[in-house]
Amino acid sequence: EFPPEDSGYHTYSETLAEIEEAATDHPGIVDSTSAGSSARGRDIPVVKISDRADVDEAEPEVLFTCNQHAREHLTAEMCLHILRRYTDGYGSNPGITEAVDNREIWIIPMVNPDGATYDVAGADYRGWRRNRQSTPVDLNRNWGYRWGCCGGSSGDPSQPTYRGPAPFSAPEIASVRDFVESRVVGGRQRITAHIDFHSFSELVLWPYGYTTADTAPGMTREQYRRFAELGNAMADTNGYTPMQSSDLYVTDGSVNDWMWAEHGILSFTFEMYPSGGGLDGFYPPDEVIQRETSRNDEAVAMLLDEAGN
Numbered sequence: 001e002f003p004p005e006d007s008g009y010h011t012y013s014e015t016l017a018e019i020e021e022a023a024t025d026h027p028g029i030v031d032s033t034s035a036g037s038s039a040r041g042r043d044i045p046v047v048k049i050s051d052r053a054d055v056d057e058a059e060p061e062v063l064f065t066c067n068q069h070a071r072e073h074l075t076a077e078m079c080l081h082i083l084r085r086y087t088d089g090y091g092s093n094p095g096i097t098e099a100v101d102n103r104e105i106w107i108i109p110m111v112n113p114d115g116a117t118y119d120v121a122g123a124d125y126r127g128w129r130r131n132r133q134s135t136p137v138d139l140n141r142n143w144g145y146r147w148g149c150c151g152g153s154s155g156d157p158s159q160p161t162y163r164g165p166a167p168f169s170a171p172e173i174a175s176v177r178d179f180v181e182s183r184v185v186g187g188r189q190r191i192t193a194h195i196d197f198h199s200f201s202e203l204v205l206w207p208y209g210y211t212t213a214d215t216a217p218g219m220t221r222e223q224y225r226r227f228a229e230l231g232n233a234m235a236d237t238n239g240y241t242p243m244q245s246s247d248l249y250v251t252d253g254s255v256n257d258w259m260w261a262e263h264g265i266l267s268f269t270f271e272m273y274p275s276g277g278g279l280d281g282f283y284p285p286d287e288v289i290q291r292e293t294s295r296n297d298e299a300v301a302m303l304l305d306e307a308g309n
């Protein structure tokens, strides 16, 4: 559980309750399903928001993933904020109504439910990052594109950036992979854009992470330019700093590289508030949740719009 002064954050069960409530309150535009199970057997919920949500329509699909890293609780709040905004706003906010009528929005609020739960299970925050397999894995190093290629992860099981024994060895990542692969319909990946939310540092990041080069196999100059232009435009709306992922540091096995290289999905990472500070940066007071999640409203709207191009 979160300490009383941070009760505004959602636990796993409170997250499930939020999803249930959205589905109950907005039955026509919400459909909830599961990507699969975590290492400790928790369901990994996937929520869909669209007009005629129970029908797979030929509309561009956009994915938002949150909480790959256990202690980054503000990111789960970001995903729940998108869920609430795009359901409560339907029919009253023209931009939201337009997006829901013309897109299929997929939200996975807690990719790492075991880790998120473990982090708040003690008397104090545990500063936990990884999942809760017997040998814990850094989920954002376990994706299968150029996995472990380039010194952007660790092969040491004791390290926080341990990549696991093989790509997709973490059940959480295998589950999200399976979900994304299930969106290849009629031979075409229907998801066109994605944001993976992390904290912290206030950054907008785009691939590749495994190399510092702008262009590489599967990333032409024109494609890189599209990432950079959209990344800069989104950063202009939330005041985050835009850069190629590897300009921060080289990572291999990250979600963005896999989403782009394997599925051609315009995949970004947003590092949320705060911009700096020590380990307490992972635990901003719950008083900032509303401000720091709605800070990304315009960027989310921009990505949803771009997803149709």
Ligand SMILES: CC(C)C[C@H](NS(N)(=O)=O)C(=O)O
Pocket: 069, 072, 140, 198, 199, 200, 205, 209, 245, 246, 248, 249, 251, 254, 269, 271
């Ligand atoms: C997406 C990468 C480049 C940054 C991220 N930073 S975090 N959220 O773990 O502190 C990470 O190390 O996975």
Ligand SMILES: [Ca+2]
Pocket: 004, 005, 006, 007, 285, 286, 287
């Ligand atoms: Ca508080």
Ligand SMILES: [Ca+2]
Pocket: 050, 051, 052, 053, 057, 059, 100, 101, 103, 104
């Ligand atoms: Ca629809």
Ligand SMILES: [Ca+2]
Pocket: 056, 057, 058, 059, 061, 104, 190
């Ligand atoms: Ca569809």
Ligand SMILES: [Zn+2]
Pocket: 068, 069, 072, 198, 199
């Ligand atoms: Zn993270």
